[in-house]
Amino acid sequence: MENDQRLSSEKSLEIIQQMIAQAKTNITDNGLSWLLWGTMLFLASLSTFIFIHIGSDNLFLGWNIFGAITIALLVYDVVKPKRKKVKTYVDDLMQMVDIGFFVSIFIIILAINISVRPNEGFGFMLMAFGFLMLAKGGAIKSKALMVGAVVNWAGAIAIFINKEFRYDMLIMAAAVLIGYIIPGIILWVEYKRSNPVSKK
Numbered sequence: 001m002e003n004d005q006r007l008s009s010e011k012s013l014e015i016i017q018q019m020i021a022q023a024k025t026n027i028t029d030n031g032l033s034w035l036l037w038g039t040m041l042f043l044a045s046l047s048t049f050i051f052i053h054i055g056s057d058n059l060f061l062g063w064n065i066f067g068a069i070t071i072a073l074l075v076y077d078v079v080k081p082k083r084k085k086v087k088t089y090v091d092d093l094m095q096m097v098d099i100g101f102f103v104s105i106f107i108i109i110l111a112i113n114i115s116v117r118p119n120e121g122f123g124f125m126l127m128a129f130g131f132l133m134l135a136k137g138g139a140i141k142s143k144a145l146m147v148g149a150v151v152n153w154a155g156a157i158a159i160f161i162n163k164e165f166r167y168d169m170l171i172m173a174a175a176v177l178i179g180y181i182i183p184g185i186i187l188w189v190e191y192k193r194s195n196p197v198s199k200k
Helices: 002-026 032-054 061-079 089-114 118-140 143-161 165-194
Strands: none
Touching (some): 118 143, 143 165
């Protein structure tokens, strides 16, 4: 009887340790999403600056392409088959943060098209990026993402101070390069280092 109880206690402890290990592995980030979104934002911002400089009729072509790709990726993410995994409280919380972020970005884009000047609108966008990076960085204990949040907030302030839209696009490009793409590269390198592919 005593042996059974000891075995039961050891089994319970083992299950708890497995759950903790699973929770830790769930809260990871390989950096690829930051690299993908950051690159698209960088190219959209830079292309807008170039289109303004050359006097193009379609200044927001880069942003229209970015929007179309974003919608396609979001639809794919919704319809693709999901792998079953143990979901933690943090997973659920981060999912709510993602939903809140995308709804906020959609409203900001809507506002730019209805009543808010692009100058202020893109500043609000960088503010939202900073919030997302702080939340995600705190969840995975990433200093790179938290520094990225500060860079994006600094970019937002710079956009609000600046009055010429073409330079807003350069500020946006610089903010996502330093505060989005570089943290993504750091996360990707850290992920590859901690998850080496075994050679056959």
